[in-house]
Amino acid sequence: MVWAHKGVNKVEDKRFIEESFPVKEVSEHSAREKNIRHGHISTLHIWWARRPLASSRATSYAALIPAPKDIDEWEKKRQFIIELCKWENSLNSMIIEKARKDILEANGGKPPRVLDPFAGGGSIPLEALRLGCETYAGEYNPVAVLILKCTLEYPQKYGEKLVRDVKKWGEWVLQEAKKEIGRFYPPDKSGYFGEGEGAIPVGYIWARTIKCENPSCNAEIPLMRQFWLAKKPNKKVALYPYVEGKEVKFKIVGDGYEKMPSGFDPSKGTVKGAVATCPVCGYVIEAKNVRKQFQEGKAGQRMIAVVLHSKNRKGKFYRIATEEDMKAYREAEKYLEEKRQKLMQEWGIDPVPDEPTPEGKGKGAERAFSVRNYALNTYGDLFNSRQKLALITFVEKVRQAYEKMIDEGYDKEYAKGVVSYLGLAIDMNAAFCNTLARWENTSEAIKHLYSRQALPMLWDYVEVNSFSDSSGSWNAGWGYYLDVLRFCCRSY
Ligand SMILES: [Zn+2]
Structure with a gap:
């Protein structure tokens, strides 16, 4: 100057x-x-x-x-x-x-x-x-x-007593939620690391699916931008798609797994710019027809792989999703219906948000929203069933934490302050716990949907396990919240 x-x-x-x-x-x-x-x-x-x-x-x-x-x-x-x-x-x-x-x-x-x-x-x-x-x-x-x-x-x-209470009640909420719905995220039983290691699934990788339009094929096409799971200088792991009959199957290939087949380029997925290619017959489906399948309710989703972490080992591990994994998911889906009805009666509103997502038409900032093209019409549509269950359960537990504080004689305004932080924590959890959160292969971590200031369509997403201690889980955020809170308390 x-x-x-x-x-x-x-x-x-x-x-x-x-x-x-x-x-x-x-x-x-x-x-x-x-x-x-x-x-x-x-x-x-x-x-x-x-x-x-x-x-x-x-x-x-x-x-x-x-x-x-x-x-x-x-x-x-x-x-x-x-x-x-x-x-x-x-x-x-x-x-x-x-x-x-x-x-x-x-x-x-x-x-x-x-x-x-x-x-x-x-x-x-x-x-x-x-x-x-x-x-x-x-x-x-x-x-x-x-x-x-x-x-x-x-x-x-x-002042700083807030830090203690936010920590205490944050843990209470987590434990109460885990007691009720932790069973829908069972520890790994696949024997991946041998008996008794109890590896924890930190995330489930899903792909949205459409049907191949070739009348003689009709295969289910998993829509994936690319197949890398880990793309680090010292660790390269990918999903390898192969065809069995008319079914697209996967295996895990790369460092620590089966050898990566020569000529396989994991950066080339089945969908690019909303144009899909059938891995079974090679038929190309135009973007407008891909969208049409979503709008007509013909699209689906498939759990492809499970990301594991074990406290005894460094790093993340991958295995293909099994019928057992889907069983836990379907049970969560069933329980969601029960819980949703119960909370609807208790609260007088649907606990799953039904507010419309942005239209996304027109020019400028509106273009950042493309989810409507794929029938993700309400905010509730941005979550899969187990994610909905997790979020409404966390919301319920935070409300119960407030009631419990009042019963224990906390001052009302103070209790409101404490649960406000728990509310912010649910927001952060929701940013990770939705079907627009992606698996970042360069860091092997879950990236929340606000890594871009938009709501764009995501073909393949990762479903976080809120009860693991890895990225995107309820616990992963706490260290940060308490540090900020301490910082703010000391700033005045
Ligand atoms: Zn086909």
């Missing part, structure tokens, strides 16, 4: 930011924040375009202190802003206290009032509070309001 100003002190009450700002350095620290996970508010709940804390802190400070009197002061303040904006200094009391003191001095000893009328993900009000300002945050979107309450209001109001 160039010292462009010549006549200093020309304007009364000119602020530092009007004079100069270390744009380059603050931008670098802001960009670096994207890789920070533990403790960062971005891990509390997704919010679109949440501002980095570094730039929020630096701009707030620079807007609240006076313009420098001379070039020495300019250089000193500039260096201080660069230090202040760093993530590592978020809780550095020496630096933060100095910033607070400067702001108070510049405002006649009174904390300035800061209003963010479109506060969204809460970065600006969080940083204004950290700098000691009297802060107000406004929002119209109810999701953002809940995020703001959990980021700003509850941590200030209740």
